[in-house]
Amino acid sequence: VVLALLKDYQITDVDIDFCESFYTREVGPQLHKPVDDLDPLVDVISPLTPALGLPISTRARPDAQGTMALYLAEGGGKDRLLGLSCRHILIGSEEANIDYVCHRSRPPRDVLLLGRRAFTNFVDSIKREKDNDAADVAKAEASRIKTEGLLDEAEKAMEELGGLLDQVKEWKKINNRVIGHILRSPPIGLGIRTKMKPDEFTVKCFPAETPTGSSNIP
Known part of the structure; x- marks a missing residue:
């Protein structure tokens, strides 16, 4: 049929090879490969892997349960894999x-x-594992919402700190850090008598005025 079609359409520059086809018959459930500890199925997949201890039963006695003990290659040019278990299972x-x-025949x-x-x-x-994961997702979602709130607060704090930093940078100039001037400071000495009472030893400062007449202190 293929050659006839090629001839009808005048296709002549094609090489054709005829070979035997191969197929693999799959019987029963497809077992999974063992997974590592980080796989999301690690806590449940073990009964579906060809590891030792595969849980088995029979169609005639589905309530009788046991495990596959060993796997044996049939040999003799055959590629079948045989399983060994206890007779009473x-x-x-x-x-x-x-x-x-x-x-x-049977x-x-x-x-x-x-x-x-x-x-x-x-x-x-x-x-159960799915429900546990759902609970973990809910907790993670709650944590995410809380974290987002903390993130918003941190961003707001960064913004306010940035504004404060810009203001403080202006204070690098000494004139911008003047808050007042000294009115009086009595000399320090021993045995100096004064008629001033103790509660009169005070220093009063007044805000310094800028050239525009405004104060540096809010």
């Missing part, structure tokens, strides 16, 4: 204690990821 004690071998005994109770607990753990 997979086959009930009410059945005859005989060797079981899977045959294609329906397979399905092994499940997560039994009934384990699945319920797993879903609940995700919900």
Whole structure:
């Protein structure tokens, strides 16, 4: 068909290679890779990873739960991965204690990821973690609002401090820092007698006036 189409449209400068196609059959739930401590799923994802202790059950006995103990490569040129677990998890004690071998002529005994109770607990753990994260978001939002308030106050303080700094810079000149002048200062000495009473030893200062007649003191 491809060659006929190319011929109809007079396309001749194309190389065509025919090769066998390959496909990979995916059966059951797709397991996740283990995650690091900073991953948002780290607290809940473990039961869905191929780590040791994978929680399993069976279709025939979903309330009987256990774990996958080991993984074994089948070998012999095959790429299947086999799992090792305890018999009592997979086959009930009410059945005859005989060797079981899977045959294609009979329906397979399905092994499940997560039994009934384990699945319920797993879903609940995700919900709890989600609720906890929602609570953390609410706290973070409240903290953000508070922080924004502190930021507004800090920005206002910076603005006022900037204005004060501009004012103080003008005081670098000595004349701008004069607040008054000395009216009187009696000499310091020993045994000096004075007729002034102690409560009259005061120094009175008056605001200095600028050339325009205004005072430096508000």
